[in-house]
Amino acid sequence: MAIDEDVESCGSRAALSSHAQPRHQRQKLEVYNEVLRRIQQSNFEEANLPGFDDQLWLHFNRLPARYALDVNVERAEDVLTHKRLLQFAEDPANQPAFEVRTVQVYHVGNSVDSVHSDSSMIEDAQSSFNYSNRQGIHPPPTFGSSPNLEAFALQENRYHVEDGGSAMSSTPFFSRPMHEITFSTVDKPKLLSQLTSLLAEIGLNIQEAHAFSTVDGFSLDVFVVDGWHYEETEELKSVLQKEISKLKEQSWSKQHPIAAIGEDNQTRNESFPDCIEIPTDGTDVWEIDTRQLKFENKVGSGSFGDLYRGTYCSQEVAIKVLKPERVNAEMLRDFSQEVYILRKIRHKNVVQFIGACTKPPNLCIVTEFMSRGSVYDFLHKHRGVFKLPSLLKVAIDVSKGMNYLHQNNIIHRDLKTANLLMDEHEVVKVADFGVARVQTQSGVMTAETGTYRWMAPEVIEHKPYDHKADVFSFGIVLWELLTGQLPYSSLTPLQAAVGVVQKALRPTIPKTTHPRFAELLERCWQQDPTQRPHFSDIVKILQNLAKEVGTEGEDQRRDKSGGFFSGLRWGHH
Numbered sequence: 026m027a028i029d030e031d032v033e034s035c036g037s038r039a040a041l042s043s044h045a046q047p048r049h050q051r052q053k054l055e056v057y058n059e060v061l062r063r064i065q066q067s068n069f070e071e072a073n074l075p076g077f078d079d080q081l082w083l084h085f086n087r088l089p090a091r092y093a094l095d096v097n098v099e100r101a102e103d104v105l106t107h108k109r110l111l112q113f114a115e116d117p118a119n120q121p122a123f124e125v126r127t128v129q130v131y132h133v134g135n136s137v138d139s140v141h142s143d144s145s146m147i148e149d150a151q152s153s154f155n156y157s158n159r160q161g162i163h164p165p166p167t168f169g170s171s172p173n174l175e176a177f178a179l180q181e182n183r184y185h186v187e188d189g190g191s192a193m194s195s196t197p198f199f200s201r202p203m204h205e206i207t208f209s210t211v212d213k214p215k216l217l218s219q220l221t222s223l224l225a226e227i228g229l230n231i232q233e234a235h236a237f238s239t240v241d242g243f244s245l246d247v248f249v250v251d252g253w254h255y256e257e258t259e260e261l262k263s264v265l266q267k268e269i270s271k272l273k274e275q276s277w278s279k280q281h282p283i284a285a286i287g288e289d290n291q292t293r294n295e296s297f298p299d300c301i302e303i304p305t306d307g308t309d310v311w312e313i314d315t316r317q318l319k320f321e322n323k324v325g326s327g328s329f330g331d332l333y334r335g336t337y338c339s340q341e342v343a344i345k346v347l348k349p350e351r352v353n354a355e356m357l358r359d360f361s362q363e364v365y366i367l368r369k370i371r372h373k374n375v376v377q378f379i380g381a382c383t384k385p386p387n388l389c390i391v392t393e394f395m396s397r398g399s400v401y402d403f404l405h406k407h408r409g410v411f412k413l414p415s416l417l418k419v420a421i422d423v424s425k426g427m428n429y430l431h432q433n434n435i436i437h438r439d440l441k442t443a444n445l446l447m448d449e450h451e452v453v454k455v456a457d458f459g460v461a462r463v464q465t466q467s468g469v470m471t472a473e474t475g476t477y478r479w480m481a482p483e484v485i486e487h488k489p490y491d492h493k494a495d496v497f498s499f500g501i502v503l504w505e506l507l508t509g510q511l512p513y514s515s516l517t518p519l520q521a522a523v524g525v526v527q528k529a530l531r532p533t534i535p536k537t538t539h540p541r542f543a544e545l546l547e548r549c550w551q552q553d554p555t556q557r558p559h560f561s562d563i564v565k566i567l568q569n570l571a572k573e574v575g576t577e578g579e580d581q582r583r584d585k586s587g588g589f590f591s592g593l594r595w596g597h598h
């Protein structure tokens with residue numbers, strides 16, 4: 026039977042005893058047997074649990090073969106500690122799990138140098154390098170037989186040691202207490218550098234390090250350190266615990282950037298991922314169960330269906346129900362396109378999508394309810410008028426919403442005052458994505474949409490167009506806000522369209538208009554789309570103008586009772 030070095034099961038122990046197995050496999054079995062014997066002899070409670078020997082064998086097999094080869098069998102209880110730590114670390118709340126103990130570290134050395142360099146160093150020159158014969162104050166490190174320790178000893182001292190154990194036995198040995206810290210956590214890139222910097226942070230010097238990864242993604246890292254008084258093990262434990270909690274908090278803040286504002290970036294640990302993975306249960310969070318919707322009054326009708334006021338989970342909502350007779354393959358495609366766009370949209374100046382019912386023929390789109398109705402109704406049904414400061418506030422709201430849509434490659438294509446809605450706080454938001462489309466990469470869009478009076482010439486002419494078509498429409502909206510009139514009111518929509526395309530017809534700007542506002546209108550409705558400004562520029566121009574004409578701060582406006590439309594009834598609901 027072929028046995029994988031690190032994953033063979035408990036049942037493989039018999040097979041391993043065969044001499045046909047590789048040497049390190051046999052050694053692993055020998056170490057396991059010796060550790061088990063010592064644990065049983067020492068009467069450790071765990072050893073009496075049923076199946077303990079199998080679990081211990083599993084422990085050896087979770088770890089690479091060198092773990093068994095390096096571990097000091099005289100320190101069988103350390104193997105139990107490793108097993109316990111690995112188990113403890115399975116709960117993320119305990120990561121990293123750690124253990125600290127004092128160890129007696131032996132090394133060859135110049136007695137004068139050594140004693141003088143550290144007063145805690147205890148000369149032990151009489152003892153041999155065999156741990157069992159030595160009467161050190163503390164037990165040796167778990168991986169005391171490691172070649173690293175010997176190399177460390179050789180490097181530290183000027184004695185020339187010719188040949189391993191025999192030469193060393195005649196060499197003076199010195200010992201001193203240090204701490205052994207063992208960590209266990211989920212294995213991840215840069216974990217070692219994270220742990221070593223944690224140890225350095227609290228002033229410890231690493232004298233030895235042993236790192237192991239388990240086959241199931243955990244780590245076991247053992248450090249022998251100095252730099253902390255050997256009698257103060259409990260203090261070291263609590264400082265380590267504090268440092269670990271600090272690291273965890275920083276990791277949490279990094280994953281929750283809002284909480285991280287104001288933190289010193291340099292104290293963050295580099296090894297955390299750039300972006301956390303959000304778990305998904307595979308359901309579409311925006312799918313609304315129709316049974317949860319309560320319909321109230323009908324607010325209006327559009328070309329694709331009726332709009333109702335209603336509630337969804339006690340929240341006031343607008344429910345656009347698509348007419349079943351209008352549901353066909355093309356309409357379903359448009360509908361899914363609309364949901365595709367809406368679900369990603371989140372901006373204060375864009376009507377908030379809440380969810381959709383997508384089970385034909387019951388198709389509906391649920392959005393926040395805009396209690397104060399449309400700007401169109403305000404101007405043309407209620408004969409409302411905007412003074413310049415409030416006009417600028419509405420214009421800034423709309424241009425911010427449009428800027429957001431364009432930043433997300435969305436062209437509205439039907440921007441007009443009927444699609445600008447106001448909520449109870451007098452915030453104006455862009456609505457009705459019934460015909461909005463994600464811009465194709467080529468930028469070519471051919472479908473005829475919108476209403477002629479607000480439509481850019483290139484759209485009327487069925488030419489390819491881009492986001493600048495919305496800027497043209499916005500220019501017409503600004504004029505409408507300024508004058509309170511319907512654009513080209515003396516013309517039919519078709520006559521207006523012909524005039525716009527063939528005669529570069531534009532609404533007449535009143536002579537009394539603020540010159541910079543008039544200039545903005547003209548730039549927005551330029552025949553050549555490339556000459557029209559971007560919404561990001563429009564926002565700035567309008568904000569500067571608002572400052573100049575002494576517009577109240579936006580927040581003040583929200584708080585004012587009656588708002589800036591006082592004296593006029595706003596809304597139709």
Ligand SMILES: Nc1ncnc2c1ncn2[C@@H]1O[C@H](COP(=O)(O)OP(=O)(O)OP(=O)(O)O)[C@@H](O)[C@H]1O
Pocket residue numbers: 324325326327328329330331332343345376392393394395396398399443444446456457459
């Ligand atoms: N979220 C909303 N909250 C409140 N009223 C809304 C909301 N959305 C639309 N309305 C109002 O409901 C009515 C119908 O709107 P709808 O978007 O269905 O059609 P339309 O925009 O008038 O026409 P079309 O869809 O053909 O362009 C309009 O009076 C509009 O102002």
